[in-house]
Amino acid sequence: MPDIPILARSAHDRIAHRRADEDWCAAAWQNPASRVLRLSRSGTAPVQSDGGALRFASPAEVEHDGIRVLLGAVGDVAYLAVLTSQDVDEPDWLGLRQLATELTDLDVGLLTTAVALQAWHQGHRHCPRCGAVTEVSKAGWSRSCPVDSSEHFPRTDPAVIVLVHDGAGRCVLARGPQWPAGRMSVLAGFVEAGESAEAAIAREIREEVGIDVCDVAYVASQPHPFPASLMLGYTARVAGDTRLVIDADEIAEAGWYTREEVRRTSDWGAESESVTGEGRPELRGLPGAMSIARQLINAWLLAED
Structure with a gap:
């Protein structure tokens, strides 16, 4: 195949070793240099006015009324996401299917990851063992059951x-x-x-x-x-x-x-x-x-x- 498939492209480090580091993650959410992607319930995200790039915000500009996720990093810059439970009906919010071919490898990798995590969190709020409501853990990459202490991860x-x-x-x-x-x-x-x-x-x-x-x-x-x-x-x-x-x-x-x-x-x-x-x-x-x-x-x- 001549090219890497579009949704398989990525330019960020997932830094999985930081997901359980609560102090590091807290600092990233306080750092004005961090970039935050907002994602609606239906998987749309804000784009630049020309439509060819995602529009990121600083942590201070974002209401943290959703699931907070560590997507990864590029160098010293952390990339974060807020997965909201709200739909956004705005013309400058578009979905992955509309945007994928226009985005850079960095943007398409971040958005594909965020969309996948949003779908998983929406469909897996309860423990499959005991039915209890689970809690988000490991920077959005797992859900933990407070009743039986089991831990659950995004499925593919x-x-x-x-x-x-x-x-x-x-x-x-x-x-x-x-x-x-x-x-x-x-x-x-x-x-x-x-x-x-x-x-x-x-x-x-x-x-x-x-x-x-x-x-x-x-x-x-x-x-x-x-x-x-x-x-x-x-x-x-x-x-x-x-x-x-x-x-x-x-x-x-x-x-x-x-x-x-x-x-x-x-x-x-x-x-x-x-x-x-x-x-x-x-x-x-x-x-x-x-x-x-x-x-x-x-x-x-x-x-x-």
């Missing part, structure tokens, strides 16, 4: 995302039932309990489109904090019969498409005219640049079979 759900090709210039693209006609992407699915990523690839592809694969190759990974996934990107080659048998519960339609057809296709939201015929599902839109799906597609377009 692994998922595989796979570009399947035939080794002869075609790849499989599919549409989920929730997407409009013409919007296509590569195949994906969650890794189940007790399952390896490679086994999940074979199972998901067989379940969704009825084919077997070989030559499975890891490409890259990318966090997908909507709410808590880690996308593990792969390529795989079809083994044997190329006929697609669709699982209608998972996939609305799927087809084999040539590199030329894929190259002529626009982004989602700016769909082109259908580039296909021959009874195959129409192909008019591909995922945007933020997604690892698009980066797998772009890498395949540049590759030689």
